Amino acid sequence: MPLTLTSLGCASALPTKDNYFTAHVLNIRGRSFLLDCGEGTQLSLRQLGISLGAIDHVFITHLHADHVFGMLGMISSMHLLKRKDPLYVHAPRGLEKLIAFYFDFSGKQDPSFPIIHEVVEGREVFPVMDCDEAAVMAFPLSHGVPTYGYLFREKPVRRSEPRSVAYCTDTAPFPELAGWIKGVDLLFHEATYLEKDLESAIKFKHCTARQAAQTALQAGAGKLLLGHFSSRYKETPAYLAEAKEIFPNTELSTEGRTFSVPRRLIST
Numbered sequence: 001m002p003l004t005l006t007s008l009g010c011a012s013a014l015p016t017k018d019n020y021f022t023a024h025v026l027n028i029r030g031r032s033f034l035l036d037c038g039e040g041t042q043l044s045l046r047q048l049g050i051s052l053g054a055i056d057h058v059f060i061t062h063l064h065a066d067h068v069f070g071m072l073g074m075i076s077s078m079h080l081l082k083r084k085d086p087l088y089v090h091a092p093r094g095l096e097k098l099i100a101f102y103f104d105f106s107g108k109q110d111p112s113f114p115i116i117h118e119v120v121e122g123r124e125v126f127p128v129m130d131c132d133e134a135a136v137m138a139f140p141l142s143h144g145v146p147t148y149g150y151l152f153r154e155k156p157v158r159r160s161e162p163r164s165v166a167y168c169t170d171t172a173p174f175p176e177l178a179g180w181i182k183g184v185d186l187l188f189h190e191a192t193y194l195e196k197d198l199e200s201a202i203k204f205k206h207c208t209a210r211q212a213a214q215t216a217l218q219a220g221a222g223k224l225l226l227g228h229f230s231s232r233y234k235e236t237p238a239y240l241a242e243a244k245e246i247f248p249n250t251e252l253s254t255e256g257r258t259f260s261v262p263r264r265l266i267s268t
């Protein structure tokens, strides 16, 4: 009964020679969910041996380039691979226009498979999807454009406590967030800046590593993964050191790493 989160990238607005844009694959009991899809996401999937055919739900946090520009390439490849199964795209309003624009002006035929756009829009915590493996909720983040985080709650399994994963990027810190993801087992949270550049974090509505760690602490998270790192820093260990002062069980969500949420048996 595995539950894993695999990092496809950990860069923010500018990629570096080592880091692709932030995107992840969440695998819950064999079912894969793609979280964000910046440019290069399909290359990361290939490098990690994750089949495009395994992806049937994509969850987009917001429509900034570093989170969506991989969608057209991925859809194009799925078409070339003669995909037939529908692709469900959960995203704030507007992504459907970007995808339709491409098909209108590229001279290409419509894709070989249906694309089902599910507009994510709402206040506080609201449901966006339900399947055998998990219930998925969304909640608004604070980033200047409509941006949503996602909370995946595993469906109960016999003798095990259901596990949960939250995905929060991009966002400035705000007080309600910790309550919305209270007790989450694994929290992915953006940490674009270090505390020495707090002014930039405030200006561009992002977080520092320290602020992400404070949210994890307030939420009582089991583990914190940091990502969405600014290209201005040459070394990422500084993020880890800053966050660990507040929240010791922190790791960096760098390319190719997979994090497991262990199963917890209910004692009888």
Ligand SMILES: [Zn+2]
Binding pocket: 012, 013, 064, 066, 067, 170, 228
């Ligand atoms: Zn971003």
Ligand SMILES: [Zn+2]
Binding pocket: 062, 064, 143, 170
């Ligand atoms: Zn953004």
